[in-house]
Amino acid sequence: MEEIQKKRIFSGIQPTGVFTLGNYIGAIKNWNDLQKDFDCLFSVVDMHAITVRQDPTKLRQQILNSYALLLACGIDPDKSILFIQSHVARHAELSWVLSCFTQFGELSRMTQFKDKSARHADNINAGLFTYPVLMAADILLYQTDMVPVGADQKQHLELARDIAARFNSVCGDTFKIPEPYIPKTGARIMSLADPTKKMSKSDENPNGFVAILDEPDVIMRKFKRAVTDSDSIVRYSEGKDGINNLMAIYASVTGKSFDEIEREFDGKGYGDFKAAVGEAVSDALRPIRENYKRYSADKAYLENCYTKGAEMANKISFRTLDKVYKKCGFIKKPF
Numbered sequence: 338m339e340e341i342q343k344k345r346i347f348s349g350i351q352p353t354g355v356f357t358l359g360n361y362i363g364a365i366k367n368w369n370d371l372q373k374d375f376d377c378l379f380s381v382v383d384m385h386a387i388t389v390r391q392d393p394t395k396l397r398q399q400i401l402n403s404y405a406l407l408l409a410c411g412i413d414p415d416k417s418i419l420f421i422q423s424h425v426a427r428h429a430e431l432s433w434v435l436s437c438f439t440q441f442g443e444l445s446r447m448t449q450f451k452d453k454s455a456r457h458a459d460n461i462n463a464g465l466f467t468y469p470v471l472m473a474a475d476i477l478l479y480q481t482d483m484v485p486v487g488a489d490q491k492q493h494l495e496l497a498r499d500i501a502a503r504f505n506s507v508c509g510d511t512f513k514i515p516e517p518y519i520p521k522t523g524a525r526i527m528s529l530a531d532p533t534k535k536m537s538k539s540d541e542n543p544n545g546f547v548a549i550l551d552e553p554d555v556i557m558r559k560f561k562r563a564v565t566d567s568d569s570i571v572r573y574s575e576g577k578d579g580i581n582n583l584m585a586i587y588a589s590v591t592g593k594s595f596d597e598i599e600r601e602f603d604g605k606g607y608g609d610f611k612a613a614v615g616e617a618v619s620d621a622l623r624p625i626r627e628n629y630k631r632y633s634a635d636k637a638y639l640e641n642c643y644t645k646g647a648e649m650a651n652k653i654s655f656r657t658l659d660k661v662y663k664k665c666g667f668i669k670k671p672f
């Protein structure tokens with residue numbers, strides 16, 4: 338029987354700061370599940386990271402740590418292609434071509450650019466502006482079918498689709514138009530200190546986020562301090578942002594439904610609920626913390642994995658770029 342071609346998924350994560358419970362539930366945990374049914378490429382996007390100033394020594398460490406953490410979270414290098422973006426030069430090459438098919442006006446409308454340039458007013462570099470073009474190159478280079486993205490990256494994915502469609506219409510069919518992949522589960526996780534804001538590693542209040550590698554006592558403390566409301570009934574409803582967030586977290590790490598959670602905590606107060614969420618999260622993250630210690634200490638294994646990942650990504654990327662260069666009118670590369 339002919340083997341059915343699996344659909345291809347691409348996603349990337351920046352190696353900056355610590356990864357949070359929000360990154361885990363909102364992204365990495367889903368990546369893990371996708372590996373069974375899809376042909377997945379996951380990338381530590383170090384080239385995106387330098388759009389804001391980085392300390393090179395720290396960045397080098399963060400790239401390796403991020404890679405080790407993805408392995409620890411269950412990304413399996415035998416099932417997926419897990420690689421470091423700067424190791425595959427065609428991302429940069431395709432990015433240049435695509436930038437010639439992207440309008441200044443389109444990039445000016447990107448809300449993340451507006452936010453980031455306000456936050457880094459002393460370094461509004463061209464890379465920060467063209468960042469979505471590099472992201473489009475990441476995706477289009479692999480003829481990706483689907484991209485799992487959070488709400489904050491939707492606009493960038495829309496742009497990638499527009500760029501692909503434009504190139505196809507000007508130069509002839511070249512790129513597959515990628516679709517957003519909306520996971521069945523995996524909510525947007527909010528800050529524990531201000532549940533109207535997304536959980537972010539750059540929160541100045543460290544009680545706002547739980548890092549994947551936080552120790553159990555730290556996790557428990559942060560959940561006990563989580564901001565809720567003056568009500569005392571554990572129920573999912575509008576206006577109860579804090580409780581809704583804790584329920585989403587609990588549901589995600591235990592697999593329980595909201596109904597089941599409401600029944601479980603019927604007649605109990607917020608204190609019991611917060612402790613239960615803290616414990617469930619701590620249990621869910623324990624194996625990751627342990628795996629991480631093992632992987633991050635094994636430099637030879639890491640090097641082996643990212644080398645293999647780069648080789649595989651490199652092999653796939655060559656076909657698309659060759660086609661693109663030909664359509665642009667370039668002369669075939671002599672080597």
Ligand code: TRP
Pocket residue numbers: 347348349350351382385471472475476484485486490493
């Ligand atoms: N811009 C994404 C973020 O900051 C990371 C990213 C880079 C990405 N390239 C990508 C995500 C390609 C999905 C697909 O979260």
